[in-house]
Amino acid sequence: MGRSSIDLYANDIGVPFVEIKSFAAYVGGCPTNIAVGARRLGLKTALLTAVGEDLVGDFILHFLTAEGVDTRYIQRKPGARTSAVLLGIEPPESYPMVFYRDNAADNQLTIDDVASSPVMDCTIFLATGTGLCREPSCSATLYAAEQARSAGGKVFLDLDLRPDQWPDLRTYGALARSLLPQVDVAIGTEEEVKAAIQPDARQVSSNLSRFADLGVSGDLTDAIHRMLEFDLEALVVKRGAQGATVYPRSGGTIHAPGFPAQVQNTLGAGDAFASGLIYGYLKGWDWYQAARMGNANGALVVARHGCANFMGYEDEVLQFITDQGGF
Numbered sequence: 001m002g003r004s005s006i007d008l009y010a011n012d013i014g015v016p017f018v019e020i021k022s023f024a025a026y027v028g029g030c031p032t033n034i035a036v037g038a039r040r041l042g043l044k045t046a047l048l049t050a051v052g053e054d055l056v057g058d059f060i061l062h063f064l065t066a067e068g069v070d071t072r073y074i075q076r077k078p079g080a081r082t083s084a085v086l087l088g089i090e091p092p093e094s095y096p097m098v099f100y101r102d103n104a105a106d107n108q109l110t111i112d113d114v115a116s117s118p119v120m121d122c123t124i125f126l127a128t129g130t131g132l133c134r135e136p137s138c139s140a141t142l143y144a145a146e147q148a149r150s151a152g153g154k155v156f157l158d159l160d161l162r163p164d165q166w167p168d169l170r171t172y173g174a175l176a177r178s179l180l181p182q183v184d185v186a187i188g189t190e191e192e193v194k195a196a197i198q199p200d201a202r203q204v205s206s207n208l209s210r211f212a213d214l215g216v217s218g219d220l221t222d223a224i225h226r227m228l229e230f231d232l233e234a235l236v237v238k239r240g241a242q243g244a245t246v247y248p249r250s251g252g253t254i255h256a257p258g259f260p261a262q263v264q265n266t267l268g269a270g271d272a273f274a275s276g277l278i279y280g281y282l283k284g285w286d287w288y289q290a291a292r293m294g295n296a297n298g299a300l301v302v303a304r305h306g307c308a309n310f311m312g313y314e315d316e317v318l319q320f321i322t323d324q325g326g327f
Contacts, residue, residue: 001119001144002031002128002137002160003106004049004074005083006056009306013264017088017096026306027063028085029106030128030160030271035069037275037297037311043282046070048117048144050105056082057105063308073117080105089265089305097267099164107134114144120151124278128160129192132175133167145182154233154281158274159188159196173198180230185281187236187274190220197223234287236277238270243295244277246287256291259324261299268307269298275311289327296321 007028010020027036035045047069051057053076060082064071084100101107109131119125125148131141145155157179163169176196180186188196224247227235235247243258276297280290297312300320304310312320321327 001048001109001114001126001141002131003029003083003101003104004032004047004051004060005029005085005101006059007306007308008084008086009265010086010088013089014091015088016090020088023086024305025059026309027060028268028307029083030130030158031126032060032064033268033271033307033311034126034158034274034278036064036067036308037272038278039067039069040311040313041275041279041297041317042314043279044070046073046118046122048073048109048113048119050075050077050080050109050113051082052076052080052105053078054082056084067308073113075105075109075113077105077108079103080108087267091263091265095265095267099162101165104134106131107137109137109140111136111140111143114140114147117144119144119148120153122148122153123282124154124156125149126156126158126274126278127179128158129172129176129188129196130160130162130165132172132179133162133165138175142179142182145179149182149184154184155182156185156187156274156278157183158270159186159192161188161192161195172196177230180227180232183230184233185236186227186232186234187238187270187277189238189270193227193235193237194220194223197226236291238273240266240269244273244291246291248287254287254291256288256295258295259299259320262303264303265305266302268310269302271307272297272301272311276317279314292321292327293317296324 008023035047086098088096132138246254273294276294280293300312
């Protein structure tokens with residue numbers, strides 16, 4: 001459940017954003033990417049998002065239908081616009097993004113939209129932090145997580161902090177913490193984990209376009225302990241090229257190292273990771289294997305141009321792991 005968009009990725013690799021000459025059109029948005037990634041790994045997925053009554057919405061629906069993602073619960077919102085994102089690619093560290101999400105259709109998801117969807121029938125319900133940034137989608141997300149969990153589903157939360165999507169970034173932590181009691185597994189970067197636990201965001205810098213500029217203060221170890229106090233089954237911290245670390249409720253630390261990759265574009269790698277992690281979780285694998293599956297999927301995607309359109313397929317990812325020496 002959450003945002004969807006048309007993603008326009010620069011075809012000009014390594015040039016400043018102002019010098020881009022052309023873009024390629026793909027589909028994106030954290031939960032949308034994860035839905036596609038999980039489907040390509042052989043899982044049955046449905047997406048609860050919203051698009052406008054426009055051709056961009058048609059573009060997204062056409063792609064998702066071709067991918068086999070269940071689109072029956074994707075809402076059309078009259079008067080709203082389907083989101084767009086422009087993305088530059090300046091490896092190894094600069095990937096500027098410009099969001100066009102004024103009057104975004106997916107921010108207008110309602111509790112009624114949730115009630116008409118199969119959240120109470122799912123094995124895993126995945127929500128994102130960005131789904132909390134506006135009403136009515138914030139209330140709808142909280143309601144959906146509670147409904148899914150009350151019916152016996154597992155609730156995964158991708159902390160997904162996109163700072164420039166928040167009218168007041170100080171509310172991110174408060175709203176994330178309001179959702180955490182309904183969450184079984186939380187996934188995020190080190191910065192996202194710290195931001196979710198902070199009582200306010202006064203330490204966040206004025207440059208809100210990149211995670212590296214967040215300047216979130218505080219001790220990571222303390223933030224991890226405080227997040228686990230919400231009785232999560234596990235907290236999964238993404239560490240980029242270093243892999244991922246899982247902190248299970250049972251105690252201890254499980255570190256799953258990353259795989260070597262020829263990096264072209266890091267955007268979408270975290271969503272590919274989440275798809276692989278969920279795949280391993282549903283297969284009954286241990287946390288190490290599940291996180292390694294996520295790492296492998298992420299390693300494939302960082303070598304490619306975009307997000308949803310470039311997620312790995314089950315046989316492909318498993319073969320990649322085998323070629324790299326196995327789990």
